[in-house]
Every structure is written in structure tokens, then in C-alpha cells.
Amino acid sequence: MTTTTALDLTSELLTATAVSKAWPFEEARKIVKRYEATGFPKTVLFETGYGPSGLPHIGTFGEVARTSMVRHAFRVLTGDKVETRLLCFSDDMDGMRKIPDNVPDPAELAPYMHQPLTAVPNPFRSDYKSFGDHNNAILRRFLDTFGFEYEFASATDYYKSGRFDEVLLRAVERYDEIMAAMLPTLGEERQATYSPFLPISPKTGRVLYVPMKHVNAKDGTITFDDEDGTETTVPVTGGRVKMQWKPDFGMRWAALGVDFEMFGKDHGPNAALYDRICEILGGRAPEHFIYELFLDENGQKISKSKGNGLTIDEWLTYAPTESLALYMYQKPRTAKKLYFDVIPRAVDEYYAFLAAYPKQDAAAQLTNPVWHIHDGNPPQLDLPVPFSLLLNLATASNPENPTVMWGFISNYAPGTTPETHPHLDKLIGYAIQYFRDFVKKDYRAPDAVERQALEALSAKLGELPADADGETIQNAALDVARGIERYQDHNKKSPSGGPGVSVAFFQMIYQVLLGQERGPRFGSFVALYGIAETRALIDKALKGELGA
Template sequence: MILAVFDASLIAAANVSKAWPFEEARKLLKRFPQGKGAPVVFETGYGPSGLPHIGTFQEVLRTTLVRRAYEVVSGGAATRLIAFSDDMDGLRKVPDNIPGAQMLGEHLGRPLSRIPDPFGRFESFAHHNNAMLREFLDRFGFDYEFVASSDRYNSGAFDEALRNVLRHFDAIMAVMLPTLRAKRAATYSPVLPVSPTSGAVLQVPVTVVDAEAGVVRFEDAGKTVEQSILGGAAKLQWKVDWAMRWLALGVDYEMYGKDLTDSGVQSGRIAAVLGGRKPEGLIYELFLDENGEKISKSKGNGLTIEQWLTYGSEDSLGLYLYREPKSAKSLHPGVIPRAVDDYWQFAEKLATQPIEQQLGNPVWHLTHGRGEADALPVTYGLLLNLVGVLGAAATREQVWSYLANYVPDAAPEAHPALDALVGRALAYNRDFVAPGLVRRAPTANEAAALRALDAALLGQGEGASAEELQTLIYEIGKNPAFGIENLRDWFKALYETLLGSSQGPRMGSFIALYGVANTRRLIGEALARE
């Protein structure tokens, strides 16, 4: 598709921008210096052995960002995005987070598209997971074409590409065998026939009988079988399959994870053997769970998109996935609040930035340059601190009553984005903060400083500004009489004794939001623990 006709100044700025989507897009300009003459094809791959997760989603998002960047730097060239599901792959193990484990175990080795759906909703396990993928890609408005491997194999659309693999069988073996250990090399074949008896995808040596007819010979359950590999009667080994579909689908760009680095090298060599060219692409780092382990679809140890959106906004998810794709990131609930606030900080800057800086702002890429109409009057971090002191039973109405102390026209209908965050803050506090919240007792020096703060607040009205309150807190923290070495220690003491957290908001803003009298009650509770 052609996205738009772009302004010359935008194109010029994009062609020198250091934002990573533009750097990736310029690889395609070098690949097609005179233009391709047809839509440039982007691809993302999905293995439907488990439910889709954020790792799957991020690849589509990041690829889309590169696609849009290419449309800009090229001045509006046509593009396509293919979301490819490798559902002809054989089921190697039963996922940990899927019902019907016993039933799935009975189908190990069979193509995912030929295994019953354990959820009982679709014609196969792969069809179920493919539907889940498409559902949340559609939810976020991605422009893509879904392609299932099983459809291409079964319909014969890949038949000519399969014949091409058989024609170059020996050359492909020459690429792959040196990369394999002796035991694996002894049984390796680029082609994996589907057993005519068990229906399993077989990992057995194969001899080419007739490349043009697509016929191969192999052993199955002690019998020699001659069988066509066309029309869904076989699939290709992973690295060969990847190279084959690059050529068959005309793929020009595909990014992939660091764990597939070697696969990308070997598939690129196989693509050359088949008469094609490896696509451009980026090798991104992997997401890790809170224990530092790789996120796995089959383990289900990562955040789902639904979980993220329970506690954070769609925009914050986009920002987290946008940033530093070549750096490993932890992906767990603890990263959500910072991502929410970072998004709004970038959004507030966008409108006042010159075009060169806008193109380096993640929000420009995530909103196609539109930005946000309104600023967020209260940070998510401050909301979480407020909800934290209100407790797990806090309600939306309670939160808005406190917001009236701080936000002009404080009403959900006047601030819909803030209202959505109020609901998410309540959920985050209920599930992650309140269960483990502990406010420690102050030390003797801290208690003396808290008494001074309480006395100072007594002289303040509820209308005191956040800045006035912040100045008051600073003055107490700097008073040598309390023996506090630096202001950082003072604020940490306030967070830990009043809020039950090692870090927190500007305390002046918090007091203005929560109220002077309420804050004095918190101080009294802290002093009672002394």
C-alpha cells in the first residue's frame, strides 16, 4: 500500500534521522536504489505451538514501525506486511499453559494444523492460536496479510518452491551438514515428509527420486516409502523452510531474535543456493521474565497483552516495545508504571519539538506523528502512591475525590485518559502493591524530622501549592539538627515510612493531592511505629 505523499522536509529529516526505524528503513533504500517496482514486502513469523504473547506482538509492532519509516524515507513507496504462521510445524512438546495435555500428548509430532483444538473452538490447535494472534493484531489496528503455512503447503502454492529445493538438494545439504553434530547429520534432511500412516512429521533421511515430480524416498515404520512432497505431504526443515518462503513470498525485510542468529545466517546461505537473496533485517534482543529467563510461549512465563493492559495503557506498551530493540529487557508487571509515565513525558514534548527531534521521539512513530491532544495532569506513579495509602479497598470515586485537590475540572468525563489510568492504578495496587505493603518504623533522627514536618504542615492550609510544600520538605531535610546526610536519604525515609516504598513521587505533589490533614495522619501513624 502507499501510505501518503510526504512533505519534502519530512523526507529529508527522515533520511538522516538516527531513530532506529529510519536506520532500518534506509537499508531498504540501499537494497532498491531505484525502487523495487512492486510493493516492498515485510514479514513477521509466528510459531503457533503456544498462545501468542507480547514477544510475538512486539515483532509485528516493530516491523510496522520500520515499514512506516520506509514509506517516509522512500517518499511513499508501496509496501505489504505478511504475518506468517508456521502451523505445519510438528508439535514437539506439550505446552505448560494449555488445557488437554493428555490429548495433545497423543498427537506429538503431527503438524499443529492437524491436531484437535484443546479449547474446543476451532478445527485445530493451530487455527485456535492463529485466531488469537489475529484477534489482538486486529485490536491494535495493524495493517497486515495473514498467511498460514498449512494453507500454502496444502493448496500447492509452495509446490514450485518445493521442487526448487529438491533440485538443489545436494547444495543445501552442503550448507547444512558442516553445521551439525555427527549424530544429527546422520539423519538430517532438508525435507520432512508427513508419514502416510501416523500423520507425524518425520525426521528421517530422504533420497530425491524425481525433483520435477516432487517424489522422494524414505523409511517409515520399517517400510520404504516413495511419496510426493507436494500438496501438504511434507514440510521443510526449519532453516530451509525459512529460506524457501523468503523467495516464495518475495520477502524483503524480516527482523528476528538473537536466538535465531545462526538460523538467519544459514537460511541466508540457503536462499542464495535457491537463487534468491536474504532479506534485510534487525536482530533484536530477547525479553526476559523477572527471574532473567527467556520468555517462552510454551512456558507461558511472560506477560500477556491482556495483563499489561489491565495495569498499563496501550500507549505505554507500545513505548516499551519501541525502545532499544537491541538491548535485552525484563518484562514483568514492575516495568509498567515507568513505561506509562515515560510515554506521557515523550507525548508532552512532541508538539514543541522541531521535526528533527520529533523523528527521534518514540511517540511520533507510535502515533504516526499525531501525538496526544492533552497532557496527563497527574503521573501514574503519583496515582499509585495515592491509591497505595488509600488501601486495597479504594474505589474510583475515592480517588477522584482526592484528585479534586490537584486537578482543575477533576471529573472522569473531563479527563478520560486519566480516568482510565485510575482504574489501572486500582488494579495494580490491588494485585501487586497492597499484598506486600510494609511501612517501616522511622529511626530516631527520621522521627525528629517527621515531627518537624508535622509541625510545619500544621501551619499550612489545604490550599498550599505543591511547590510550597516541596520547599518546606527540602528545608527540613537540609536542617543539620536532624542528622540526615543528604536529601536523597530524607526522601527515601519519607517514602519508606509514609508510603511503604523505596521510591516515590515529589512529596510536595503527593501532599497537595492527598491533603495536608491526611498526610499528617500518615506521619502520626509512622511515629506510632517508632
């Protein structure tokens, strides 16, 4: 993502930033207010967390994208005079408590249960040593491809290198305070065995969930019974111990001085506890943003271990990255389903926002998602054909390659070629791939009334010039429908004062001609597909050849 500072903005836009209701600006103003009494530190730190227990999904990417949008808004508000960092932190020292369903050979990982993810062998046979390293690499690969400005951090590296040692020793000193904060949040049985420290067994290498027998603040050590019953004492430093996930949040915030972190609704009830642990350990809790969770097509929470959501690569097989960024920007506090059917709409909405941007005033531009997706500098693109129409063109033309699609587009918009519109060429490739993988045709035969309507429609189209525009074609279709009683809607009025047209007319066209329940504006489709080609399609439908 390119970076645009406040100095690049017009005075009108700068004025509008102060009152913009766009959520990234609202969050950025919280960080500005955080330091209005003391002045800014040298660096304001934004952080995102990632649990590499399974392959990264789009929700993980969304957290980075959204945090980047807040970061950019903050840089604009401060005139880019305050240094910022975005740290993408991977909790890869967590023990593997469940074998993911989507690894090649789950049984292969069974002996490594409860070992840190960076100690579990890589089941994907890639160049990375461990399961955690492999999943971290997948996340970094996409973030790099998208162009995010970030730093990657590994919990394993931070614990083992001593980056957390100072605060871990402080946690030993303030063990009783941490326990006093944690125990009221636990059930009676859990209270009896709970410890904020999780030692790594010196014998098995597993992350142990065991009670502490002794916590020595002077020596910075903890004592516990290892898996074989042997009483064992280890220092909390140097990666020999990690913290339970709830105290780990607060410990990390205190150790790194995090100023902003967003997390999903499932963490919301624990936010105050994370803050309290951070304060006990001498830190200042960061500003929060709690977003709603993504759901699969069945309304279930997306899980990395289940693999029931779209992966990053899957989305990008069928749509450009900007459409994914738009999906992340829109209504972050509203639960949204995340599956293949949402992709076409996201693509078309992105280009609609992009087309609207130059015509908007400063206030509207700052609430336009493309301003935040492109760091305040949206590109100027000419897209003569929307993505949904490309999908319908693919449905009607059954293209084997983009050349077929370009033949229709060149007739529709002379002078438009892959060289003049490379962005459109990419969209055609996405449309063909989406059509091949997801568009299922279910043609039905027309009944007697529908045959009459289609015959009349074909005849009407034959009266039009070959280069008739979409509006002319649409009006011709409406004229046909108004003359057939079944398609007259007496709750609507036509321009002539007669009955309007029922949506059932166009639904019939989509079902009979395209084998789909829904479709584009009919006039726009015919203008692109061609009048002669549409009449041939109608003829095939009347002969019963489309279903075959």
C-alpha cells in the same frame, strides 16, 4: 495504527527524515538502497514469523510493532508511492515436539506429539478446531485490537494450497546444493540422518524427522521409511511435506519475495544460512534486523511453552497499549527484562515523550518514540497526574473504586473530571488494578529520630495554605530535614549555603507512611493527596495504626 504518509509531513520534517538516526529510518533506508539500481517492484513485502507452539507472548507482538514502524518509515521515505504489505506468518504446520506447561490438561495432548499444530486438538475448549488455530486467533485478536495493518498467513494453508509448490519442486531439483549448505553446520551424527524435507506420515499424520532414501527431481517426490518401516514415496507438493525450520526460512523468502524480516538474536547465527538457502532456491535474501531477546525477572529467555513472560493480555490489564509499543521501540538491540515491574515506568515514559513532542524541532521529533508509535501523528493529551503518582495515591488511599481517586484529583486540579479527561480515567483504573495485584505494603515503625522528623514535618505542613503547590511543599519538607542532623548531607549544599538533604529522609517517609521502598517526589504527592490527609497519615504512623 493510523497511517500517515510523507505527503502529510511538513517540509522541515521531510528534510529531517533523510538523516534521522532513529532505528526505523535506518532500517527503511536499507530497503530503499536495495532497489536504487533496479527501481522498486510493485509491492515491497515485510514479514514477521510466529511459532504457535504456545500462547503468544509480548515478544511476538513486539516483532509486529517494530516491523510496522520500519514499514511506516519506508512509506515516508518513498512518499508512499510504493505499495507495501506486512505478512504475519504462522509456522503452524510444525510438529508439536513438546507439550506446553501452560495448557489446561497436558496429558490430553500426549497422543498428538509430533503432529502438525493445526492437527492437534484445541485443549482450551474455545471455538477453534486445533491448538494452532486457537493460538493464531489469540495473536490476530490482539493485532486487530491494536489496529495493525497486516495480513495473516498460515503455513498449513500455504503448504496445502500449493502456494509453495513451485519452490518446493525447485528444492527437490537443488537438493544437493541445499545439503551442501546445511551439512557443514551440523554435527557428525546429525549429518548422517539429516534431510531438509520433513514428510507428513500418510499413516500417522506425524511430522517425520527421517533421512531420505531417494529424491526424485523429475517426479518431484521423496522416498523414506515410514514409522512402521514401510518404504513410502510422496510428492513434496500439496502439504504432504514441509521443510526443516532453517531451510524453511529461505524457502519462504524465495517463494514470497520477502524484502524485510526481523528476528531475535537466537536466529542471528543462522541468518547467513537462511540467506544462502533463499539464493539457492532462486530468491533474493531480504534485509534483516536482529533484535535482542526479552528476559523474565530472573534473566531467563522468555519462552512461549514455559509461559514465563508477560502475556499480551496481562500487560493490557495494567497499562494502555501505547506504553507497550514504547517498550518495544526503545533499544531493540539491548536485552530487556519483561515482567510486571517494568509497566509503571513504561507508562510514565510514554506520556513524558508525548508531552515533549510539540516542543521539539523536526529532528528531535523523528527520534521521539511517539512519532513512530503513532505513525507520525501523535495525539495531544493533557495528563495532569503521572501514572507513578496515581499508584502512590492508590497506595495511600486504598481506593475501592475510581471515585475515591477522582476526589483527590478534582481537589488537586479543579475542573478535571472523567468526562474532560477520559484518558486519565482509564489510567486510574489501571493504577487501581495494579495496586490491588502487585503493590505489597511493608510498613515499619519510626524510631525516635524519625518520630521527631515526622512530627516536625506535620507541624510544618500545618503552616502551609491548603492549596500550596508541590514545589512549596517540597521546600517545606527540605527545611525540616536540614534541621535534623541525621538527614544532613554535607556533600551537598542547600540554597542558603548549609548542608543539603540526604535521600534517607524521603526513603524514611516512603517506608513509614506508604510501606514502600520508593515513592514519588514528596511535594507532588502531598499536593495531590492533600495536606490535611497527609498530616492524618503521619498521625496514624506515629500511633502505630498503619501497619495494623
